[in-house]
Amino acid sequence: MNAALFTAPGGPEVIKVQRVPVPEPGPGEVLIRVAAAGLNRADVLQRQGHYNPPEGATQIPGLEVSGTIAARGRGVSEEFWPDGVEVCALLSGGGYAEFVAVSSAQVLHVPEGVSLEAAASLPEVACTVVSNLSHTVQTHPGQWVLVHGGSGGIGSFALQYLRELGAHTIATGSGEEKLAWARAHGAQHTIDYRTEDFVQRVKEITAGAGADVILDVVGAKYLAANVDALAVGGRIVTIGFTGGTRGELDLRALMNKQGGIFSVALRSRPEEEKAAIIASVGQRVWPLVEAGRIRTDVDRVFGLHQADQAHAYFDSGEHRGKVLLRV
Template sequence: MKAIVITEPGDADVLALRDVPAPVPGPGEVLIDVAAAGLNRADVLQRQGKYPVPPGAPEYPGLEVSGRVAAVGTGVEGLEVGADVVALLSGGGYAEQVAVPAGQVLPVPPELDLVTAAALPEVAATVFSNLFMAAGVREGEYVLIHGGAGGIGTMAIQLVAAFGAVPMVTASSPKKLALAESLGAKVLINYKEQDFVEEVRRATDGRGADVILDVMGAKYLQRNLDALAVEGRLVIIGLQGGTRAELDLNALMTKRCAVMGTTLRARPEAEKSAIMAAVGEYVWPLLRDGTVKPLVDRTFPLAEAAAAHEYFDSGRHTGKILLTV
């Protein structure tokens, strides 16, 4: 089969379409003919040589796909050949086929087309596991979402609103903030022109955010703490702003805050399967009734993965970028 390989760490032009061995489903696995793959920042980091591939995962990028079941391994129940599915992967999604543990596979909601569904697995699993399973977002709480116009951000806004909490977002332009507002964001902060700590305090009458979902890491660490409410929870899922920073521990203890750092890709299969089961139980009904919708910016053919990465790197996108097979 054909897949996108990283010829060497570097810019988008290191991505090349090559012939690679086709995967074979092992016990408990499903083989999927890929229809589309989602592009995520983790793919960019892997391309740059900054995100090692977990042991046993394919070396080519891609953490989520949609497609049709081509074969099932021994012990797989409830998934039949020909079924339309989405899957959360440890790698290998930029390809014509992928083998994945059956617990990381969900049926495509009938209301969605097969290609668009590729925008769901990684963002839905990331948002639900971090905001609701780890941080325990509750109805009425204020939730600050950094990068509100990206794939993670647009899903987070919708899920926070759907479960009765109040989404607040940061973004870099009026256009991106308008998109966030259309999805349900109630507090809109242009981080290039406004101090998000001050804006969060103003919007909450000085209380602060109960939960913050952060993709920046070190650059925002102390300011995130300043923006948190008493007993607030900060969940760090990205390091776009660096990996090392000082933190005022007195402020952390005084506010009785929790700081959590998580990744999804390297988690054990059992944990990822549990997350996908929860996504199927709590998020899929919201997709079926139209409360939550995946947002796709652009699609590119698989062979044009380099162009898709260039577009992602430009920062112009809103929502997801997909590669179609």
């Protein structure tokens, strides 16, 4: 089969399509004939040499796919996962290929009303948002939630999910176009971080209380400011490090807020945890997707042999919504 691989750490030019063996589904696994694969920030970090696959996982990148069942390993129900049924899956790797083997517990049927290709845009973002906002920090209706990067793929999905949870939402972004995108996806209030002090604005919006939950993709650069913007008893969950991985924090400030800081990588979680997250996504998110209450926006689709071009486009920051590889 064909697969796109990173031949060395570096830019998009290190991506090459090569011939590799078709994987064999092991016990409890299914083999998926891939229709499309989603491109994620984690793929870029892996390409740059900063985010290696978990031990034992394939070196082929790609953390989410859509496609059809092609075969089953021992112990997998043919009745539930028959040949040809349309599915999407959360992976530890292997999505940039014509076939991928994955635990059947990490697979969901494609939601009604969603095309097979577009379904590749769902697993990673849905699992990231649900696992962090509902499982890790247990967001409740009526709470104030600050979402950094509200126009990004994670941010815009999180804003829609939070709206359905009944939370109050604030999103940061740069420029009116991005802020308008965030509002269109559920942000009740927006803050332009280039021209406004987001800590001050959060306190104004919340009548001085601060944010109960902060979903952060920036990391070290915002560490102290996030604590300052936090409500008493609030929680920060960090899922990205575009602003660095090392920062300084006055622990007294965090203690005075009686707050907590969490950061859990989805890719490295044990299979049983991923299975629980997938089940939760199927229960919480799929009905909302099928009802048209939550959507992902596919910006552009590239062919597998254009994976280098897809990464270059992703690196440009010009995309609004998901970038996919058609396999």
